[in-house]
Amino acid sequence: MNRSVFSKSAAVLICSMYLAAAAAFSASTDVGLPETIPQEPVTAPQTTAAGRAPVTERAAETECATAGDRKMVALTFDDGPSVPHTDKILDLLTINGAKATFFVVGQRVSEYEQVLRREQELGCQIGNHTFDHKTLTALTAENIRAQTEKTDTAVQSLLGVAPQILRAPGGSVNSKGRQNAGKPIVLWSVDTEDWRVGGKRGKNTPANREKVIRAAVDNTQDGDIILMHDLYALTAQCCEQIIPQLRQKGFELVTVQELMEYKCIEMQKGAVYRSARGE
Ligand code: NI
Numbered sequence: 269m270n271r272s273v274f275s276k277s278a279a280v281l282i283c284s285m286y287l288a289a290a291a292a293f294s295a296s297t298d299v300g301l302p303e304t305i306p307q308e309p310v311t312a313p314q315t316t317a318a319g320r321a322p323v324t325e326r327a328a329e330t331e332c333a334t335a336g337d338r339k340m341v342a343l344t345f346d347d348g349p350s351v352p353h354t355d356k357i358l359d360l361l362t363i364n365g366a367k368a369t370f371f372v373v374g375q376r377v378s379e380y381e382q383v384l385r386r387e388q389e390l391g392c393q394i395g396n397h398t399f400d401h402k403t404l405t406a407l408t409a410e411n412i413r414a415q416t417e418k419t420d421t422a423v424q425s426l427l428g429v430a431p432q433i434l435r436a437p438g439g440s441v442n443s444k445g446r447q448n449a450g451k452p453i454v455l456w457s458v459d460t461e462d463w464r465v466g467g468k469r470g471k472n473t474p475a476n477r478e479k480v481i482r483a484a485v486d487n488t489q490d491g492d493i494i495l496m497h498d499l500y501a502l503t504a505q506c507c508e509q510i511i512p513q514l515r516q517k518g519f520e521l522v523t524v525q526e527l528m529e530y531k532c533i534e535m536q537k538g539a540v541y542r543s544a545r546g547e
Pocket of ligand 1: 346401
């Protein structure tokens with residue numbers, strides 16, 4: 269019954285619809301990769317132009333078995349949304365046929381509703397990054413739950429779907445955090461360290477941007493989860509290089525949820541995931 273914590277989410281349905289539509293398009297045109305296909309709108313009809321059967325969650329399960337040698341990674345952006353950086357990143361994702369995951373801070377949701385709507389419309393995933401960017405290991409069990417639930421409520425009331433994954437600020441997790449997260453905790457396997465050079469204490473120089481770009485691209489492997497922040501001008505600028513360079517290396521840029529589904533990983537509440545590398 270409990271195939272995955274996402275089984276019943278609307279997000280999976282939307283993802284499944286996209287995958288099935290992409291497969292139908294590919295079959296009818298002999299075009300290769302799904303990422304060359306225009307994004308299906310969220311309101312896509314449940315049957316394809318070819319008149320196929322209604323799409324169900326089975327589409328995602330099928331992809332799990334057939335992902336084969338496809339190389340994919342998940343770009344993740346924390347601490348936003350922010351203007352204009354998140355919008356610029358969304359533009360770059362769109363141009364490159366890519367998606368990403370945004371771990372949003374709950375207190376920012378009401379201020380950046382349009383950006384969040386756009387993230388959802390583009391097929392990106394929205395994750396929970398607590399309400400006030402609190403370090404979970406410093407909180408009581410009750411406050412951990414309050415921080416995550418408040419963010420869930422803010423996103424749910426705006427977008428109709430609550431975040432299904434949590435990223436602990438600073439990556440700080442202990443057993444109390446795992447027990448009270450209420451959802452899978454997703455950390456990362458590639459740290460670009462944009463937070464070190466992109467913030468107020470850093471410098472947005474060509475040399476620093478190059479460091480971040482190389483960190484994101486050079487050693488990245490199939491299944492990696494890449495940490496960035498859509499809070500800095502530096503990060504958005506780096507994405508001008510990072511996104512096309514990863515695509516040139518043959519990576520599909522998918523959401524965390526898609527990455528896990530393609531790699532046949534069933535995420536569980538309270539468990540910590542750093543990648544889908546299959547090690
Ligand atoms: Ni953060």
